[in-house]
Amino acid sequence: MTRAANSRKSSWPRWARRGLMENIATALIAIGFLMLFQPFALSLYTYSFITMLAGTVMFIVVSKFPE
Amino acid sequence: MLNRTAENVARATPEPLARKVRGISDKGLAWLFISPTILLLLAINIFPLFWAIYLSFTNYRANRPNEVVKNLGFANYQRILGDKDIWLAMQTTAHFVFWTILLQTLIGFTLAWLIDRKFRGHAFWTTLILVPMMLSPAVVGNFWRFLYEPQIGLFAYAISFVTRIPPTDIQMLSNVSLAPWSIIIVDTWMWTPYVMLICLAGLRSIPEYIYEAAEVDRASNWRQFWSITLPMALPFIMLAVLFRGIENFKMFDMVNLLTGGGPGSTTEVASITLKRQAFESWRTGYSSAFAIILFVAVFGLANIYVKALNKVKQR
Numbered sequence: 001m002t003r004a005a006n007s008r009k010s011s012w013p014r015w016a017r018r019g020l021m022e023n024i025a026t027a028l029i030a031i032g033f034l035m036l037f038q039p040f041a042l043s044l045y046t047y048s049f050i051t052m053l054a055g056t057v058m059f060i061v062v063s064k065f066p067e
Numbered sequence: 068m069l070n071r072t073a074e075n076v077a078r079a080t081p082e083p084l085a086r087k088v089r090g091i092s093d094k095g096l097a098w099l100f101i102s103p104t105i106l107l108l109l110a111i112n113i114f115p116l117f118w119a120i121y122l123s124f125t126n127y128r129a130n131r132p133n134e135v136v137k138n139l140g141f142a143n144y145q146r147i148l149g150d151k152d153i154w155l156a157m158q159t160t161a162h163f164v165f166w167t168i169l170l171q172t173l174i175g176f177t178l179a180w181l182i183d184r185k186f187r188g189h190a191f192w193t194t195l196i197l198v199p200m201m202l203s204p205a206v207v208g209n210f211w212r213f214l215y216e217p218q219i220g221l222f223a224y225a226i227s228f229v230t231r232i233p234p235t236d237i238q239m240l241s242n243v244s245l246a247p248w249s250i251i252i253v254d255t256w257m258w259t260p261y262v263m264l265i266c267l268a269g270l271r272s273i274p275e276y277i278y279e280a281a282e283v284d285r286a287s288n289w290r291q292f293w294s295i296t297l298p299m300a301l302p303f304i305m306l307a308v309l310f311r312g313i314e315n316f317k318m319f320d321m322v323n324l325l326t327g328g329g330p331g332s333t334t335e336v337a338s339i340t341l342k343r344q345a346f347e348s349w350r351t352g353y354s355s356a357f358a359i360i361l362f363v364a365v366f367g368l369a370n371i372y373v374k375a376l377n378k379v380k381q382r
Contacts, residue, residue: 047148
């Protein structure tokens, strides 16, 4: 029974698993965060919010995905 | 005994109320009890958040409530994200957050590690170290403002005693290069005990038998620190960093009391700019958009930390 349950494959695509997606979302948030507070280029600062927002929304969504 | 108490309570309940409650399931009763809290939370936390999101898309000014409110779309966000002064305020905030967290974590963990040695009178020293944290920020701000006074302040005299620079030359709050550090010093002084307390809880949670096993394996104190103490206290340190990071991004009271953002705009952190826009220029819609940007930054940071914390806990 357990073996059968383990061998049953999830229909969820492998690339859309929580671990990978969470890492991408975390990277986006971190990049956005650095862009917001960096002192080098105003253009990076301009696009920081949208990067951070995309990462945060993605994080909230993908944290509900199966492992 | 417990049953008898429950029966007594049931008997003491007024009959009309008992009749009403009798038909409710356990889950319904639980919802009934937590509903006031949820309603309060919705009224004072969730509703203002959504209201601020709505205002961030408008030209609303709180000092002109009768003026027609126009929908500006993303114009407020575009203006903030292209404003060099706000960009500078963000950099000041980052500088402030970086140094306060670094200093508080280093000093806090070291103090916790020393207090955990359980030397003679360690309880007294723990209480003494915790005192700054218990004071009101308003009191601390005024108290340090007095200490920083170049003419009569104790701080200037102490520095003068060590460095031989005349105390009148040590203008902590009005010198452009010293003013940011004056705030960092006060925040570190006030909040290091908080970091220490969390780190101490982490150190006290490490079981003694792990150290005993390390002793049997003849691990040096240095090795024990790097392989046992630090990894096992890391989730607690990260928790302290998370709390302080979020708090320091919102830092307002201390900066407002000590320098008010000056001299010039050297200590103008994001929250001071926000306050100036909201309550001096009365650009409520604009400042709401700014507040939402800060909120997303802090929320994103909290997500990263929670993820990192879970990872460390799983190890």
